[in-house]
Amino acid sequence: MNELNQHNKLYTLENVRLETGFLYSEGQVVGTDTALFAITIADGKIKEIRPNASAGGIEAFNANGKLALPAFRDMHIHLDKTLYGLPWKAVFPKNRTVKDMILREQEIIPELLKTSVERAEKLIMLLQGYGTNFARTHFNVDPTSGTKSLEHLLRALDHVKESFAAELVAFPQHGLYYTDSVPLMREIAAWDQVDFIGGLDPYSIDGSIEKPIDVTVQLALDNNKGIDIHLHEGGESGVKTIHYLIDKALENPELQGRTFISHAFALGYMSPKDLQYTAERLAAAKVGIASSVPFRNMLMPLPTLRKARVEVLTGNDNVQDHWGTFGSGNMLQKANLAAQLYGYETEFDLSRCLHYATNGKLPLDDKGNRIWPNVGDEASFLLVDASCSAEAVSRISTVDGLLHKGNIVKWHHSSPIQSA
Numbered sequence: 538m539n540e541l542n543q544h545n546k547l548y549t550l551e552n553v554r555l556e557t558g559f560l561y562s563e564g565q566v567v568g569t570d571t572a573l574f575a576i577t578i579a580d581g582k583i584k585e586i587r588p589n590a591s592a593g594g595i596e597a598f599n600a601n602g603k604l605a606l607p608a609f610r611d612m613h614i615h616l617d618k619t620l621y622g623l624p625w626k627a628v629f630p631k632n633r634t635v636k637d638m639i640l641r642e643q644e645i646i647p648e649l650l651k652t653s654v655e656r657a658e659k660l661i662m663l664l665q666g667y668g669t670n671f672a673r674t675h676f677n678v679d680p681t682s683g684t685k686s687l688e689h690l691l692r693a694l695d696h697v698k699e700s701f702a703a704e705l706v707a708f709p710q711h712g713l714y715y716t717d718s719v720p721l722m723r724e725i726a727a728w729d730q731v732d733f734i735g736g737l738d739p740y741s742i743d744g745s746i747e748k749p750i751d752v753t754v755q756l757a758l759d760n761n762k763g764i765d766i767h768l769h770e771g772g773e774s775g776v777k778t779i780h781y782l783i784d785k786a787l788e789n790p791e792l793q794g795r796t797f798i799s800h801a802f803a804l805g806y807m808s809p810k811d812l813q814y815t816a817e818r819l820a821a822a823k824v825g826i827a828s829s830v831p832f833r834n835m836l837m838p839l840p841t842l843r844k845a846r847v848e849v850l851t852g853n854d855n856v857q858d859h860w861g862t863f864g865s866g867n868m869l870q871k872a873n874l875a876a877q878l879y880g881y882e883t884e885f886d887l888s889r890c891l892h893y894a895t896n897g898k899l900p901l902d903d904k905g906n907r908i909w910p911n912v913g914d915e916a917s918f919l920l921v922d923a924s925c926s927a928e929a930v931s932r933i934s935t936v937d938g939l940l941h942k943g944n945i946v947k948w949h950h951s952s953p954i955q956s957a
C-alpha cells in the first residue's frame with residue numbers, strides 16, 4: 538500500500554462517480570442513477586463538488602469512474618490480539634468456554650505482547666485495504682496484560698495516525714473480580730485516550746449483575762467516558778443485564794447515546810413481544826447494540842432493533858485470533874451477510890444495507906436525494922469497482938482507493954495524472 542500524504546494539500550479527484558438518485562418503474566426503485574464529478578480537497582476536507590471537468594491547474598488524480606462511498610467504520614474489533622501477521626492458526630479445538638479461554642490467555646498474552654504493535658498495524662492495513670478508516674477497538678485490561686496492551690495499541694495507532702482513526706474501549710477480558718482487575722480498570726479509565734469503559738458477562742464471569750455493572754457505570758461517570766460491554770449471556774441473566782444497564786442510562790442522562798451492549802445475544806432468543814418491549818426501552822435510554830452479525834443457532838434481530846430506532850453498530854469482532862477465525866476485516870462482506878440473512882435483495886433494500894458497512898452515512902436518503910458527500914465534509918471516502926451501493930453490497934466489490942481526511946491511503950490506479 539502506497540501511502541501518499543496529501544493532508545495539507547489542495548488537489549482534485551476527477552471522474553469520481555457519485556450516486557444522484559433512484560430510478561423508478563411502476564412506483565418501485567429499480568436502479569440507481571449516477572454521474573461523474575470532480576471533487577476538490579483542501580486541508581483534509583471537501584472544498585468543492587462540481588460536474589466533472591478538468592481541474593484547471595490544480596494537481597489532479599483520475600478516479601477512472603469508480604464509485605465513491607463513505608469510508609467504512611468497524612465498530613467492534615480487537616486490534617490488540619489478532620493472530621493476523623503470524624502463521625495461520627485455527628482456533629484451539631478444546632476448552633472453548635469463556636473461563637477456559639481466560640486461562641489460555643493468561644498463558645499466551647506475554648508471548649503475544651512481544652509482537653502486538655506490528656500485528657495491530659498489519660490488521661489495520663488489512664482493514665484499510667477493504668476501505669475502513671475508523672474502528673472502535675477493545676483492548677485487554679487484565680492482570681496479565683497490565684497497561685501493556687493499551688500502550689502497544691497506542692503505539693500502533695500513532696504509527697498510522699495519518700491514515701486511520703480509532704476510539705478505544707478498556708475491556709476487562711478476564712472479569713472485574715474473576716481476576717483482580719478493578720484497580721487496573723480504575724487506573725486506565727482515567728487515561729485521555731480511552732473513550733469507553735468495557736465489560737464482560739457480569740453474571741457468568743463475576744457472579745453478579747449489579748456489582749460489576751455498578752462499577753462500570755461509576756467508572757464511566759467519574760471519567761466522563763461511554764460504556765460498551767460484551768454480553769454473550771443468552772438466558773435470563775442476559776435479559777436482566779440489558780434491562781439493568783438501560784435503568785442506569787435512564788438514571789444518568791449523561792450515559793445516553795454513549796452506552797452500548799456488544800453482542801447482546803439475549804435479544805436473539807426473546808419472544809417478539811419481549812423483544813419489542815426491550816427495543817423500545819433501549820431506544821428510550823439511547824443504549825445502542827454493537828453486533829458482529831452472527832448466525833449460528835440464532836439470528837440477531839437487527840432490523841427489528843433498527844426499526845425501533847435503537848442505534849445498531851456492526852463490526853468484525855475477531856479477525857483470525859484465538860477466539861474466532863472468521864472475521865475477514867471486510868465491512869462490505871458484513872453488509873452482504875446482513876443482506877443475505879435478512880432477505881434484502883432489491884435495489885432499494887441493498888442500497889440501505891450499506892449502513893452495515895459505513896455505520897452511519899449513506900449516499901442517498903430513502904427518497905433518493907443525494908445527502909453525501911457535501912462540501913465541508915471530512916475527505917474520508919473510498920472508491921469501489923461498482924456502479925452503485927446496491928451492486929457493491931451484493932457483489933462485495935473490490936475497493937480500489939481510500940482517502941482518510943484527505944490523505945490518499947490506497948490507490949490502485951495507474952500513476953496520478955497531472956492535468957496542469
Ligand SMILES: [Zn+2]
Binds near residue numbers: 613767799855
Ligand atoms: Zn469482542
